[in-house]
Amino acid sequence: DTAVSQTPKYLVTQMGNDKSIKCEQNLGHDTMYWYKQDSKKFLKIMFSYNNKELIINETVPNRFSPKSPDKAHLNLHINSLELGDSAVYFCASSQPGFNRDTGELFFGEGSRLTVL
Amino acid sequence: QQQVKQSPQSLIVQKGGISIINCAYENTAFDYFPWYQQFPGKGPALLIAIRPDVSEKKEGRFTISFNKSAKQFSLHIMDSQPGDSATYFCAASIFGGATNKLIFGTGTLLAVQP
Structure with missing residues (x-):
């Protein structure tokens, strides 16, 4: 029933490790996003995909690699984790268009990553 | 020019009072201004x-x-209730197109006291 679901919800790992976060949406939306929320709750866009095509890459380090196998899934792989990567990562989806009803982003519940 | 400035950082309001959160932007190309509400442990949701x-x-x-x-917009919550206690984010974007790149404000933590 969950519209946008992310796994895992919590991730604790050591510096230098590689980890992945998975996201799936069942809303039939064409566009998916990854946002990062830091310890001060600041939300910043990282990536956006539309129909499996990368649209936005917001100067994120190359260690972060998103992958969209199909338009319902957007995964995030992070290599060589650093302390500063500790944050809550949110996946979201939207249905693009110019209709007054479009524009809403539907967020998942977040994946809290802690790098030790 | 991509920033959205939000104030106050935190707000305490008595039950039944009015909560007011303000935002300002620079980019005149922005034409969509949503407010999102986030409860602890949850993702933001459009308000x-x-x-x-x-x-x-x-x-x-x-x-x-x-x-x-x-270039300012604000959220007013009338008759504030304890259930409204959450973090509120303003945002702005250029509407339409293949993606909706929301630029978020820094958030306001609202506490409504019973």
Whole structure:
């Protein structure tokens, strides 16, 4: 029933490790996003995909690699984790268009990553 | 120019009072201004949004006031309730196209005291 679901919800790992976060949406939306929320709750866009095509890459380090196998899934792989990567990562989806009803982003519940 | 400035950082309001959160933007190309509400442990959820062709939009106890010339917009929560206690984010984007790149404000932590 969950519209946008992310796994895992919590991730604790050591510096230098590689980890992945998975996201799936069942809303039939064409566009998916990854946002990062830091310890001060600041939300910043990282990536956006539309129909499996990368649209936005917001100067994120190359260690972060998103992958969209199909338009319902957007995964995030992070290599060589650093302390500063500790944050809550949110996946979201939207249905693009110019209709007054479009524009809403539907967020998942977040994946809290802690790098030790 | 991509920033959205939000104030205050935190707000304490008595039950039944009015909560007011303000935002300002620089980029005049922005034409979609939503407010998101986030409860602890949850993702942000859309509360209410406005396009610049109107100066005010009301949905229940929540009202957005928009001042295009001043490049400011605000959220008013009337008759604030303890259940409204959450973090509120304003945002802005250029509407339409293949993606909706929301630029978020820094958030306001609202506590409504019973």
